[in-house]
Amino acid sequence: MSNISRDEVAHLAKLARMAVTEEELDTFAGQLDQILDAVAKVGEVAGDDIPPTSHAVPLTNVFRTDEVRPGLSQDEALAGAPAAEEGRFRVPRILGEEQ
Amino acid sequence: MTTAELMDYAEVIERYDPVLGLEVHVELSTNTKMFCGCPNSFGGDPNTHVCPVCLGMPGALPVVNGTAVESAIRIGLALNCDIAEWCRFARKNYFYPDMPKNFQTSQYDEPIAFDGHLDVVLDDGEVVRVDIERAHMEEDTGKSLHVGGATGRIHGAEHSLLDYNRAGVPLIEIVTKPITGMGERAPEVARAYVTALRDLLRAMDVSDVRMDQGSLRCDANVSLMAKGAGEFGTRTETKNVNSLRSVERAVRYEMTRHAAILADGGSIKQETRHFQEADGTTAAGRTKETAEDYRYFPEPDLVPIAPTREWVEQLRATIPELPWQRRKRIQEDWNLTDEELRDLVNTGAIELVAATVDAGADQADARSWWVQYLNQQATSRETELADLVITPAQVARVIELVGSGELTNKLARQVVDGVLDGDGDPDQVIEKRGLKVVSDDSALLAAVDEALAAQPDVADKIRGGKVQAAGAIVGAVMKATKGQADAARVRELILERVGA
Amino acid sequence: MSDLTRLTAAELADKIHAGEVSAAETTQAHLDRIAAVDGDVHAFLHVDAEGALEAARAVDADIAAGTAPASPLAGVPLALKDVLTTRGVPTTCGSRTLEGWLPPYDATVTRRLREAGVPILGKTNMDEFAMGSSTENSAYGPTRNPWDLDRIPGGSGGGSSASLAAYEAPLAIGTDTGGSIRQPAAVTATVGVKPTYGGVSRYGLVAFSSSLDQAGPCGRTVLDAALLHEVIAGHDPMDATSIDAPVPAVVDAAREGARGDLSGVKIGVVRELSGEGYQGGVLRSFEAAVAQLKELGAEVVEVSCPNFTYALPAYYLIAPSECSSNLARFDAMRYGLRVADDGNHSAEEVMSLTREEGFGAEVKRRVMLGTYALSSGYYDAYYGSAQKVRTLITRDFAAAFEQVDVLVSPTTPVTPFKLGEKVDDPLAMYLNDICSIPANLAGNAAMSVPSGLSDEDGLPVGLQIMAPALADDRLYRVGAAYETARGPVLDKLGELEAAK
């Protein structure tokens, strides 16, 4: 079913924002292929009549009341930031457009 | 793009049928954010309305704001939608620095409301039904400030600064089905739809619906199909449309742009475009290297929402009279002609007038203020009537003061100007600018005596029985009191003084 | 070695609350033990001596003042897995990407421990972001099994299990996504419990796979685990998946079980969790355990859960899928590691380079696996099918629990293997979780309790007990009865110093 190529691994790494090395591309291509082969087995029993389960407990309608709770101060929010400026998180220039 | 690359609008309509799709994002005016207890308020110092949840910190978990769900259901009901018996949130995965978790918690294939419609009234009174595909819940992103570079915009910036105060604010996204068959009226329909939606949401008090502040945002999808083709063309999605007027302009512009390209044998690129307010054109965004693959899957941190039918019916009972129903009733109650009603609707004044009447004003006075003076002010200040800072209650107060003689019409306009300038409510403006009618007779008498003394010949004429000559003295007194006197009282005093 | 470190948590609590020993000296004894042996074991990533002693002194002050202790465990120190946030105390999840991060908030589990007067000795080592079965995937070096320092202590919570087996702490907290509490317990001859999903709040538990993760108690005895279970469990409004129901009376159940009578209890042996791939010594130890359960009066039957053979593949799709999204937030923008911020790289590049540098091989592998399983075109075959398998496994459990009160199996198919033995063979490593995963997929409660040593290598084996959701008390009753009959296993481990 699988047979994942080096290019596909590169594409996945891009989607997942990881600058993997050439060497990793080879290693991961082989390992992902092997793993995907093994896990493809789930398809054997997953019939159309079986509903998927996304949650382990059958809870519904868990809501919060619309009341303000104390949050973080600006200092606390920025304390772990790699860089900050004017009360904001400073990040390198952004290339892409907003979605 | 120059105008030469646009097709003449009449020709566009002759050769193509436009297809519209409108996506409106509405920020709900809840007290708190969608998934955490941080305040949902506009402004504030950066990163002061944040917590581990909306900053996407490791370990933090979302919990759904129940009031936001109620608002979503109410909006769905007002749009004649079906309300899902069971639905979930999903994660929409993509990396962007203004989105702390690098996924947006949104609804995907299970929206809370779907299959509805909104009847929209065009300027000439024609009613068009716009079908609603879905209304779903999601969360807003933070705001980025681009530093360096010439424009302060994203291109050419050296770095960016992020403020997450708005990250996680509840949004409802309302998506229409394709709007077809509108022909040349397509841009007008787009504007009328967003206007109707805005009025509806305002009447329901679920959002501030301020396009200028981003609490109501419209993305316009436009495509053309050649006459008789029967198949939709490639669409573009125009963002950054920040006013009702821009909705109409953006749609019209895209239609003429598409047509010119198609007529030239070219093809439309499916892309996001940005509306440029300054010249009414659209510009392409940066093209993405790879097609987005959002890898949606059910949000495991949130359990499904299964609104009981009882709950839905309770919410249905809270929906106020809808704008178009209200219009009909207002026309009857106020005994308006179709034209008078249309004036009210077209200026966007109807709800404002109604609110002014609710605040105690006479409907004719209220209409006159909003449709005439305030409408002129909105135009000269380049804003929407509803976005003027004066409130219906304040207009009602001004009308009351005129009625009681404490303000002349001229003074009243000055008071309104003061309110619009941000000097406070009418009474504060009167106080601050000293605009009250001079009703102190002794002060007026002094001014009258002075005027009579200055013009003894006129005084004699009045004494001689030429009462209409008093006008000149009245004018002088009004000038001396800077218009703050009640002219009728001045006239009385003049006649009293000369013993006529 | 001080005697205090050899006592159980229950014994320590009795002595502290009776004023025989102080919480401070108890805490200090464990800190001394850590100082003596952790250079070899490396159970801890961070030791918070000051914080622990301060908490202990507060308990002593209460006792001196005659105030009732804050909880039955007040004053008994604990080792906390480094995946739960601790305000102002480093929380790394075993990852370079969070090196130096000081969370601004406490996890709910952390808060409950503090409120219960439990001194937190420090943060324990783990596979990076809880991905692994050997603790070799920690960016800070592996933890070693006190039974044999060349062997793995299990994973991902190897630091917690090793700290118990090395007598560095009488109690520990683990988290269990596919067996990360139970498998380390099994290979160190300690007790570990994965409570019912939703039984213990996940707020502040840095997510690996949100729909599977569950924090739970670890101890050297079933009663100790029960005492800790009651401290940390219970509804939390900050976690939408937290169950709003009374905590099962697990301490009472443990005390009742310790009386050694299981008559009236029906136990099912899961046919599919044995056979090929299981070490002979593990199977023989398991058979002996089953015989012992019968002697205690339980009725034992064999049950079949045919879909359990699909649990491992389903898990290795669901967990990576969720983790690919959960770990997206580690992007160098708001906290944690950032590399290549030299003015030449864009935000996108800095994200990619930081994630490349900050994540280890197993994390990258799973993130890519999950990205693949969720991507368009593959979703149905992989993630979608895995969720269907989850339904089938839940049904298998439901059918089994119609027949029996609890299910039993070995906790792991093999005894602890050598460090480095499987680190380059992901599939072989994944097989360690084959028995533990079904309970995670269905959300059931499950426990590992020591069942002696394998006859071929003298290394620990665990007995797994599984109960329906919200019936955690059954684990403790059966576990305590078995433990009492079986006798202590960990005592066979000589002094660590002697073992060397």
Ligand SMILES: [Mg+2]
């Ligand atoms: Mg959206």
Ligand SMILES: [Zn+2]
């Ligand atoms: Zn927040």
